[in-house]
Amino acid sequence: MRVPVVNVVAVDAGNVLHAQLPGADFVHACQAVAPRAGRSALQAYRDMAATVPGWFDGLMALRNGGMRLLGMKDLGPLRAVQDSVDPRPGERLGIFTVQQCTPDAIVLEDDDRHLRVQLALQWRGDLLEIATVVHTHNAFGRLYMLPVAPVHRWIAPHLLRRQVGAYMG
Template sequence: MSVAVRAREVDIAVGALLHPQLPGSHFAHAARIALARRPESAVQAYLDIARQVPAWFDGLMRLRNAGMRLLGMKHLGAIRSVPVHAPEGLAVGDRLGIFTVRALTADGVVLGDSDRHLRVELSVELGPGDDSCQLQVSTVVHLHRPFGRLYMLPVAPLHRVIVPHLLGRYARTMAARGRDLADR
C-alpha cells in the first residue's frame, strides 16, 4: 500500500478532541497524514514524533527558554526529551516531556501547558483503520496577555511549517518500519 508522505492542513472538526477549545482561541492549526500502518497508540505516535524533532528546532527551544523565562514564561526544556515508550499507568495530570497530559482516549491524547501569557493545547488523534490510519495533530492557543500575541508572531508561521514536516517524517519512518517487518 502506497501512502502519501505529505501532510495536509485541515480544520479542527466537530468531534475532534480540541474542537471545544476553539471558541475564543487566538491560534488554531491542524495537519493530517495517512500512515502505512497504525501506531501502537496516539501517545506513542506523539513520543515518536517528538523524538524526531530536528536538533535545530531544539536549539530554537533553548533560545526561547533562555529569553522567555525573563518575561514570565516557563522554561519548557527540549521537545525531544521524552521517553521511548509511554510510562506505564500514564494518566491525566502526568507530565510527558514539555507538556502535561490533559486528556486520554483510546485513539487520542491532549497535551498542554500554560503560563501567565498563554495556554497551549496539542492533540494527537488516530483516525479509523486497523492497519493503516489517519494521524492528525492539532494545536489551539489562547492568549492571556498582550505579550502572548508578540510571542506568537514568529511561533505561528514556524508551527505551520514544522508540524506538517514532522508528520511527513513520521509517516516515512512508519512506512520504512512496515517494509522492514514485511522483509523478515
C-alpha cells in the same frame, strides 16, 4: 521511498480539541495517512518527539532562555518525553501536561501567564492528525505568537511527514 502527503485541515467536530475553538487566537491542524499498526496516540506522540531535528531543539533552547529571563517557564527540549507507560491527566510528559490519554487520542497542554496551548494527536481511522489550539492571555501572548505561529505552521506538518515516513520505512 514515497514522501508522505500531509494536508492542513480544519479542526472539525470529530477532533478532540473542537470544543476548545471558541475564543482561540491560533488554530492549526494537519493530517496524513499513516499505518497505525497497533500504535496508540501516546506512541505516535513519542515517535513524533523522537523525530525532532536538532536545529529545532536549538530554537527551543533560545526560546527557553528568553522566557526564563522574563519569568516564564523553561519547557526544555521538545523531544524530552519520559517513558511513562500510562500517563495520567495532570502528569508532565515532556514539555506538556497530559489532559487526556486514550488509545485513539492524546491531549497535551501548557498553560503559562502569556498563553494556553493545547496539542492533540489523534488517530482517525487510517489518518494521524495533529491539532493545536492556542488562547492568549494578554498582549505578551499575542506578541509571542507573532513569530511562533509561522514556525508552528511549518514544523507541525514537517514532524508529521518525518514520522509517517519513518512508519512507512
